[in-house]
Amino acid sequence: MAFEPKIVGFLCNWCSYTGADLAGVSRIKSAPNMRIIRTMCSGRVDPAFILKAFQLGADGVVVMGCHLGDCHYQEGNYKTIRRIPFLKKLIEQFGIDPRRLRLEWVSASEGDRFAEVVNEFTQEMRTLGPLKLPVHELMGKNGERAKHAVHE
Amino acid sequence: MAKPRLALYWAASCGGCEIAVLDVQEKILDIANAFDIVFWPVAMDFKYDDVRRMDDKSIDICLFNGAIRNSENNEIAELLRKKSKVLVAFGSCSMEGGIPGLANLTTKDDILKFVYKDSPSTVSTNGGTYPQTHTKMPEGEIEIPEMWDTVKSLDQVVDVEYYIPGCPPQPEQIWNVVSYILSGQPLPPSGAILGAGEKSCCDECTRTKSEKKLKQFYRPFEIQAKPDECLLEQGIVCMGPATRDGCGALCPKAGMPCRGCYGPPPNVSDQGAKMISALSSVIDAHEADEIDRILNQIADPIGTFYRFSLAHSLLRRVDKHETH
Ligand code: SF4
Ligand code: SF4
Numbered sequence: 483m484a485f486e487p488k489i490v491g492f493l494c495n496w497c498s499y500t501g502a503d504l505a506g507v508s509r510i511k512s513a514p515n516m517r518i519i520r521t522m523c524s525g526r527v528d529p530a531f532i533l534k535a536f537q538l539g540a541d542g543v544v545v546m547g548c549h550l551g552d553c554h555y556q557e558g559n560y561k562t563i564r565r566i567p568f569l570k571k572l573i574e575q576f577g578i579d580p581r582r583l584r585l586e587w588v589s590a591s592e593g594d595r596f597a598e599v600v601n602e603f604t605q606e607m608r609t610l611g612p613l614k615l616p617v618h619e620l621m622g623k624n625g626e627r628a629k630h631a632v633h634e
Numbered sequence: 635m636a637k638p639r640l641a642l643y644w645a646a647s648c649g650g651c652e653i654a655v656l657d658v659q660e661k662i663l664d665i666a667n668a669f670d671i672v673f674w675p676v677a678m679d680f681k682y683d684d685v686r687r688m689d690d691k692s693i694d695i696c697l698f699n700g701a702i703r704n705s706e707n708n709e710i711a712e713l714l715r716k717k718s719k720v721l722v723a724f725g726s727c728s729m730e731g732g733i734p735g736l737a738n739l740t741t742k743d744d745i746l747k748f749v750y751k752d753s754p755s756t757v758s759t760n761g762g763t764y765p766q767t768h769t770k771m772p773e774g775e776i777e778i779p780e781m782w783d784t785v786k787s788l789d790q791v792v793d794v795e796y797y798i799p800g801c802p803p804q805p806e807q808i809w810n811v812v813s814y815i816l817s818g819q820p821l822p823p824s825g826a827i828l829g830a831g832e833k834s835c836c837d838e839c840t841r842t843k844s845e846k847k848l849k850q851f852y853r854p855f856e857i858q859a860k861p862d863e864c865l866l867e868q869g870i871v872c873m874g875p876a877t878r879d880g881c882g883a884l885c886p887k888a889g890m891p892c893r894g895c896y897g898p899p900p901n902v903s904d905q906g907a908k909m910i911s912a913l914s915s916v917i918d919a920h921e922a923d924e925i926d927r928i929l930n931q932i933a934d935p936i937g938t939f940y941r942f943s944l945a946h947s948l949l950r951r952v953d954k955h956e957t958h
């Protein structure tokens with residue numbers, strides 16, 4: 483069977499999630515590879531969420547938020563435009579192709595743009611192939627131990 | 635009543651944690667009086683076989699420092715787990731891989747190749763002589779432990795009751811934990827972090843913070859830092875926001891940025907992720923190019939953010955396949 487990438491999409495509630503919804507009700511077709519996680523703002527996407535997604539087997543991660551200037555919380559997405567390039571540098575040092583992390587602005591009215599991003603990104607991940615990380619094997623061998631990885 | 639039985643062990647360790655125990659100074663005599671020390675290779679003559687002969691769960695408390703880096707570390711971790719009621723990951727190496735965990739930036743093969751072949755001070759004949767786990771000698775076969783590719787924390791190989799962070803843990807904190815145990819009060823729930831606080835290093839730091847934004851980062855040697863202001867706000871990457879309190883903010887007090895040895899604060903799973911959040915909030919830029927220019931001033935993000943916690947971070951080690 484051909485490789486189908488697993489993609490995690492963090493979508494802000496006010497713009498991009500609504501945009502995804504619009505794509506749905508307008509019956510715009512898009513690749514079914516993305517698992518959507520709704521966050522209140524793109525600025526709420528803790529960098530740890532993204533690393534965790536890769537740890538748990540995502541082949542790619544997309545963060546979508548309101549266009550600059552449109553964030554429901556004014557400044558949230560300005561945080562995001564600094565975090566994502568920073569994270570790209572970090573994951574690259576970890577040995578993950580930085581193209582596996584993407585930031586896109588999708589407004590509530592851009593259902594078509596949403597579908598385009600999903601299709602494009604899915605295609606790119608198909609070309610990059612599955613992401614295999616040492617942590618998958620380390621945790622898989624000793625799944626029980628993974629629980630201890632966080633000191634609450 | 636019989637004295638509680640105490641064991642101390644070092645795995646992949648620098649010895650600093652052992653010194654930290656001795657640094658409780660004259661109280662070491664109280665420790666020696668209060669406990670029956672049944673195993674402490676650095677200070678007293680015990681053999682592994684002495685431990686193997688003990689009954690299971692006959693050690694009341696085992697303070698285990700050092701990371702799990704080779705088959706011997708792992709074997710003794712499993713042995714001490716079996717023999718101990720309470721196993722404590724003592725110090726950064728044991729709790730989260732520590733400095734030895736930085737080997738997870740590379741591979742065993744690359745390390746051996748450098749040390750036994752390529753390093754400028756190595757005279758290599760016949761393409762280098764590599765250590766072997768088994769060597770035949772006239773007297774018989776010699777076996778040495780096998781080095782691992784990936785360094786692990788103690789809790790990645792066995793169950794651990796408690797953690798005492800720090801590289802090394804501060805002697806006052808060690809004494810706090812020991813005297814608490816001796817007081818006979820009920821032990822905290824399993825999984826607890828002892829000898830540290832519930833906040834971040836910044837909360838203990840006395841430098842003044844003024845919510846300044848930054849366009850420029852410096853490495854500590856590039857700038858004469860002002861003595862009273864927050865180092866991060868002066869552009870020095872200080873791990874304070876991503877580090878648990880408990881040391882008394884020793885490093886910023888001495889003019890050096892915190893390097894993160896007390897591990898992540900409560901509810902933070904990954905020091906690097908936390909630092910990316912913290913630094914992203916202080917960077918003063920809205921344009922992609924400007925952001926990029928500022929980010930490029932931060933040298934070696936993994937080595938800086940995960941200096942002590944790489945082996946215990948979300949991704950645990952660098953991968954050498956995809957981008958190399
Ligand atoms: S935690 Fe620090 S002091 Fe303790 S063994 Fe590791 S490197 Fe040495
Ligand atoms: S960032 Fe460093 S210098 Fe600033 S308050 Fe925190 S610990 Fe102190």
Ligand code: SF4
Nearest residue numbers: 881885892893894895
């Ligand atoms: S300031 Fe940071 S690096 Fe220094 S001892 Fe404290 S926790 Fe460790």
Ligand code: FES
Nearest residue numbers: 494523547548553
């Ligand atoms: S609410 Fe959409 S990015 Fe902040």
